[in-house]
Amino acid sequence: MSDSEEAKYTIGFVLIPEFSSLAFISAIEPLRLTNRQLDSKIYSWKFYSLDGQSAVSSAGLEFPVSGSISDITKHDCLIICGGLNVGDYCTAELKSALRKAVSYGADVGSICTGTYILAKAGLLDGYRCTIHWENTSGIKEDFPDLDITSELFEIDRNRMTCAGGTASLDMFLSLITAHNGEDVALGVADQLIHHRIREGSERQRMELRARLGIAHPKLLAAITCMESNLEEPYSCGELAKEVGLSIRQLERLFQKYLNHSPTRYYLKLRLDRARYLLAQTSLPIIEVALACGFVSASHFSKCHREHFGHTPSEERRIKVKTAS
Structure with a gap:
């Protein structure tokens, strides 16, 4: 050559x-x-x-x-x-x-x-x-x-x-x-010791079962439902009905395998998505809040501060400071 x-x-x-x-x-x-x-x-x-x-x-x-x-x-x-x-x-x-x-x-x-x-x-x-x-x-x-x-x-x-x-x-x-x-x-x-050329249509993320290290089908179904409905979150009762459990059974499953209540786990998923949107987009904070299922900017700000230790606007300032 x-x-x-x-x-x-x-x-x-x-x-x-x-x-x-x-x-x-x-x-x-x-x-x-x-x-x-x-x-x-x-x-x-x-x-x-x-x-x-x-x-x-x-x-x-x-x-x-x-x-x-x-x-x-x-x-x-x-x-x-x-x-x-x-x-x-x-x-x-x-x-x-x-x-x-x-x-x-x-x-x-x-x-x-x-x-x-x-x-x-x-x-x-x-x-x-x-x-x-x-x-x-x-x-x-x-x-x-x-x-x-x-x-x-x-x-x-x-x-x-x-x-x-x-x-x-x-x-x-x-x-x-x-x-x-x-x-x-x-x-x-x-x-390259790459044993199989993957098709473009294959999934990016590991299956939920492997990602969380749990195998209970009802719990996995509930979390899948949560991840698919962040903008308009289900109530605990709606979620339980969706996966064929009582509210009490659903709460026991989340506590046993994830050491969280369903409501708390759902809130964490929504706040994590909000954090990505704050970092990756220029959307106004109220639009980020609505996209993640919060009814108002003030409620979103309160939840964000309790979970991450600072407000959404402070999150953006941290991101700008880190980038500079």
Whole structure:
């Protein structure tokens, strides 16, 4: 494989400050191994940052880059690598660079929270897309008209998005399959000790049973119902009826397995979602409150302070201070 050999498919990776290094490396390594396996420069890549300085990941790892977003040349594909606080870095110049790439006919995609930047640039209208599960509620509130799924990754025509983490590995293995055939992709996966290439339609999160370490079907059904109804929470009586238990039986189950009452556990789920919305969106606090099932901003503020030790507005100030 000659260094002067022209690559068949070129990719530009835009590394947003605080990007996920795991998700980024999981995208690069399958490309490198495809070149090695075929002994040909199938793929080449360049890295860019917002200002042309080395990009620093959320883990503090520093990566050299070829230039700033103003230096982006024509590529077959441009990928936004996101991570923490991605909304703080969605500049007009970045959105312009993305739109320019699309005008040249490039495929455009994202890793982890980079989906948010594509959405802000208006490049996901009419396309299926996905994002890390922790950010799903936030992006749905900001972009209610987008077709946002909870899939591991989505490749819809010339748009590709994934949930981050190791999902980028599976998305790029899928891309390699489309370009070079399944045998090549399986060989790359074997080199990575990745025993099975996951389909995009597979779930992001572990099953509730594994996540909580409990197996009681009625309790799992109750928690699933809670997680699906945060904006309009069920009463304890409605929840018990939904899963075929009495209120007393439901309370005993929650106390035995989770050391919480159903009401307290439900409140924690709603407050956790609210905390994500406060950090990930610019929604007014009253809208965050309503989206998480609170009837007023004052009730939300009281519950938030009791649970986290500070008010929702203080939560936002903490987030801004941390980002700066």
